[in-house]
Amino acid sequence: MKGRVTKSTGSWYTIREDSGKMYQARIRGKFRLSNIQHTNPIAVGDFVDFEIDKDEAAVITKIHERKNYIIRKSVNLSKKTHIIASNIDRAFLVVTVDNPKTSFGFIDRFLVTAEAYHIPVTLVFNKMDVYDEYLMEEVEFYQKTYERIGYETIQISAQTGFNIDQLKEKLKDITSLVSGHSGVGKSTLMNILNPNLQLKTSVVSDFNQKGQHTTTFAEMYEWPFGGFCIDTPGIKEFGLVEMDKYEIQNYFPEIHEIRSNCKFDNCLHLNEPKCAVQDAVEKGEISPTRYENYIGFLEEINENTFS
Ligand SMILES: Nc1nc2c(ncn2[C@@H]2O[C@H](COP(=O)(O)OP(=O)(O)OP(=O)(O)O)[C@@H](O)[C@H]2O)c(=O)[nH]1
Numbered sequence: 001m002k003g004r005v006t007k008s009t010g011s012w013y014t015i016r017e018d019s020g021k022m023y024q025a026r027i028r029g030k031f032r033l034s035n036i037q038h039t040n041p042i043a044v045g046d047f048v049d050f051e052i053d054k055d056e057a058a059v060i061t062k063i064h065e066r067k068n069y070i071i072r073k074s075v076n077l078s079k080k081t082h083i084i085a086s087n088i089d090r091a092f093l094v095v096t097v098d099n100p101k102t103s104f105g106f107i108d109r110f111l112v113t114a115e116a117y118h119i120p121v122t123l124v125f126n127k128m129d130v131y132d133e134y135l136m137e138e139v140e141f142y143q144k145t146y147e148r149i150g151y152e153t154i155q156i157s158a159q160t161g162f163n164i165d166q167l168k169e170k171l172k173d174i175t176s177l178v179s180g181h182s183g184v185g186k187s188t189l190m191n192i193l194n195p196n197l198q199l200k201t202s203v204v205s206d207f208n209q210k211g212q213h214t215t216t217f218a219e220m221y222e223w224p225f226g227g228f229c230i231d232t233p234g235i236k237e238f239g240l241v242e243m244d245k246y247e248i249q250n251y252f253p254e255i256h257e258i259r260s261n262c263k264f265d266n267c268l269h270l271n272e273p274k275c276a277v278q279d280a281v282e283k284g285e286i287s288p289t290r291y292e293n294y295i296g297f298l299e300e301i302n303e304n305t306f307s
């Protein structure tokens, strides 16, 4: 049988069979032993083969190759990482320009990490119902900045329902991740997209009241209109993936596109002569804030390397 892992506790895995029927499954030891890189051999989002053994228990027999996956550092001290979720078709980053204001820095950090993970991103501008003319212009400025380098954007209001049908069209039939920092209206949005999600919120708080481990696990939900959403409680942003200083430019599409025009192959676009990227910033073809954030991320990497 074939299915997809929708939830994992570490020893039990919930599998949604292709027909929609749910199973509780275990894994065979060999998966654990063969896993040298990650603490969890199987993650939410994985496509798996499974069978029902002689004791009527479901057992996972095979994991299909992952298209992509997101990770976090393992809680124990090992060098291994924990796979949070896999096979994500698109991430939707909910942002607001007021109450709270999402910064370019936060957005760019998210985009760089998503690029490193090979996950396309749509920027969702929420709370459009409350913006005055000035803030609307700010939204449009952000949209222009990101659309011209290839990111999709959409304006919505989770409160009034503005453009929610258009957003559903984008979420339909794919596996998505919805992120955003605290207060942007992510929960409000999830609840209008899927009223069943309200259940989950209360389950999580019960769990915490018992004084148990507060690490919550990712879980995959089916949207009522088709497609899946991977919820990662407690994870507001991706952790920065470990990167080499020469690698970062690959995750800025507008830099990546023109870097071969720089005089030096190993140009970092800081103050090297005949640098196509610095020229493009000067001509206004590359957004100055994007360029500043590129330099900021480079500096962070340098600090980590020397400490
Ligand atoms: N005006 C307006 N308010 C909104 C909208 N969406 C959410 N809000 C309000 O913004 C506040 C934060 O919304 P939440 O849905 O709790 O935000 P969140 O992103 O889930 O925040 P955390 O729970 O901290 O992660 C609440 O007071 C919502 O009522 C919107 O489209 N318009």
Ligand SMILES: [Zn+2]
Binding pocket: 259, 262, 263, 267, 268, 269, 270, 272, 274, 275, 276, 277, 278
């Ligand atoms: Zn350069």
